[in-house]
Amino acid sequence: MIDDLFSRLDSEDQRREILADGAMLLHGCAHAQAPALLAAVDEIAAVAPFRRMQTPGALRMSVAMSNCGALGWVSDRQGYRYSPLDPDNGRQWPAMPEVFCQLAQMAAAAAGFPDFLPDACLINRYEPGSKLSLHQDKDEPDREAPIVSVSLGLPAVFLFGGLKRKEPTTRVLLAHGDVVVWGGPARLRYHGVQTLKHGLFPETGNSRINLTFRKAGPPGRQ
DNA sequence: TAGTCGCG
DNA sequence: ATTG
Numbered sequence: 182m183i184d185d186l187f188s189r190l191d192s193e194d195q196r197r198e199i200l201a202d203g204a205m206l207l208h209g210c211a212h213a214q215a216p217a218l219l220a221a222v223d224e225i226a227a228v229a230p231f232r233r234m235q236t237p238g239a240l241r242m243s244v245a246m247s248n249c250g251a252l253g254w255v256s257d258r259q260g261y262r263y264s265p266l267d268p269d270n271g272r273q274w275p276a277m278p279e280v281f282c283q284l285a286q287m288a289a290a291a292a293g294f295p296d297f298l299p300d301a302c303l304i305n306r307y308e309p310g311s312k313l314s315l316h317q318d319k320d321e322p323d324r325e326a327p328i329v330s331v332s333l334g335l336p337a338v339f340l341f342g343g344l345k346r347k348e349p350t351t352r353v354l355l356a357h358g359d360v361v362v363w364g365g366p367a368r369l370r371y372h373g374v375q376t377l378k379h380g381l382f383p384e385t386g387n388s389r390i391n392l393t394f395r396k397a398g399p400p401g402r403q
Numbered sequence: 404t405a406g407t408c409g410c411g
Numbered sequence: 412a413t414t415g
Contacts, residue, residue, distance in 0.1 A: 238411080240415045256414075305414095316414040346413090373414075 197291075200341050200351060203327075203367030205292040211331050212358030214284055215384075219333060221278040222304060222390055225249045228275050229267050231306050237261075243311040244374075250277040252301040252397040254320065261320050263301060263397040277302055284360075285329045285394040292362035294327040299394035307337060307389040309379035315342060315350070315371045318395065326396035327364025333357055333392070334385030335377060342371035357382070 196208040211218065231245035234256040248254060252263040253274040267274055281302055289297035301321075305313070318328055332339075332355040339361065342350040348371070355361065363370060377389055 234414090236413085236415050238413080238415050242414065244414080254414090261414075313414055318414090 200353065201367050201370065203365035204363035204370065206353060207288055207291055207360040209358045210288055210360040211284055214280055215333055215358055217280045219384060221280060225275045225304065232269060244313055245306040247304045248302060249275045250299065250301045254301065254303045263320060288329050288360045288362055289327055294362065294364050297326060299396055301395045301397040303393045305391040307377045309377050312376040313374040315340060315346060315373040317369050317371055319369060321395050321397045323396050323400040324368050327362050329394040330361045331392040332359045333390040334382045335380045335389040337377050337389050338375040340373045340375060344369055346371055
C-alpha cells in the first residue's frame, strides 16, 4: 500500500526511497554517527536548553526546541523568524558541530544537492504526545538550498504533503538514523509529524530528537 | 479515535 | 494564513 506510493531509486540499494520529485528518504543514513550526534546535542542543550516556544496565537508548541549554527529558528507572539541570538539568554547559538555539518552535506549530496552549506540547525525534541502540524519551511529566503532532516531516538510518523495544504499526505515511518532530504521542486512541500507514541529508547531519554538543517541566510554564498 | 474542518 |  505505502510501497505503491514510493518508487525505488534502484533495486540494488533499498535504503534510498524517493518520496516525491526532489525528496528522498535515506534509510539509516545517520546510524553510525548517531552516538556522536546525540553527545553533541547534549552539549548544545547545556548551553541553549530546549524550550517550548510560543506561537503568534500565544499558544505553546508541544515540541521543545533549541538551535545551533549562525542562525536559529525562533517563534514568539510576534511570529516566526531566524535570529543569530538565543532569545532566552541573548547570546549566540552554539556553533554547529563538525559532525553535524559533514552529515548534512553528505546526505544532501547523496540526495542530489551538492555543496549544501547549512548555517542553521533546528533541534526538535519530541516527547510522547508531541506533534508538529502540517507546515511549510518558508522562513528561509534562499529556496535553492534543500532541507535535511535527521531522525534520532523514538520512531515517528512523518507526513509529507504537496505544495498546497489540502493535497494528500504520504505517511513515512522515520526511525533512528533515518535522514530525509527535500529541495528543488519539493522545497516548499508541506510536512509535519504525527503525535509521538511512547516507547523505549534510553539513549534519548525515551524521546525523539530531530535535527533540521537549513540555509537560512541570504541567497548566494553557497 | 482518527480524520477533517475551520477558527481568528 | 496558520510549525496552534
